[in-house]
Amino acid sequence: MIEVRGLHKSFGQLQVLKGVSLRLEHGKVLVIIGPSGSGKTTLLRCFNLLEIPDGGSLSIAGLELSFAGNVKLARKDILSLRQKSGMVFQSYNLFPHMTALGNVAEGQITVQKRSRKEAEKRGEVLLAKVGLSDKTGAYPHQLSGGQQQRVAIARAMAAEPEVLLFDEPTSALDPELVSEVLKVIRQLAAEGRTMIIVTHEMRFAADVADTLILMDQGVILEQGTPQQVLEQSENPRVRQFLNRIKGE
């Protein structure tokens, strides 16, 4: 299970997260939507401590950390929490000088201390899972955006994290490549992977989410099933956001 309580994060004077609390059961999918600048990426980055919150607590699969602005976290706690989450970025962030297989194997060798042989064997299985068996030897510049993002998903899975974190995984892709990436994520959801996904793809969000959260100005405006949030919310700010994106 994943639980966040009273999470706060500021950048200088700017308060970006103003007390965010949520829970996610193992095997469930949480989707976060909301206007630009509402704090979605910051919240996601807090889950694997790419940003260190100023206050509140975070617990992933039994490991709980509390944050207070003036207390420095132990490096070993940061590393153990990071191992429990795998991040997939908007811009893939693959190593350009490594093949698809090399990218998926690398973290397993350096972080998980697996042998190269074992890491590559697992890498091949994961690349097959995302439909890239024929591209294991290709370098990122030889792959389409959708293929690169699927390599990034395989890489995030390689460490067997408790939760996969996706920050707008399709927003850098040409429209015709979006569906191949969403298909892989849907398949992972069907397999019961625990995932937290920030997306602007509303149909996908409604289909894949067990819980949908709408963030605005650093707080959760609404949360519930997609139907509760998208169809039944009476919060005027929720309706306003939904009407605006419908018009886009």
Ligand SMILES: Nc1ncnc2c1ncn2[C@@H]1O[C@H](COP(=O)(O)OP(=O)(O)OP(=O)(O)O)[C@@H](O)[C@H]1O
């Ligand atoms: N490292 C940083 N330093 C200073 N301000 C930051 C930093 N990261 C984010 N911010 C600010 O925090 C606010 C929230 O940013 P965040 O990236 O979390 O929004 P978002 O909801 O992901 O938006 P988008 O939909 O555009 O991706 C913004 O005002 C942003 O400018």
Ligand SMILES: [Mg+2]
């Ligand atoms: Mg963002």
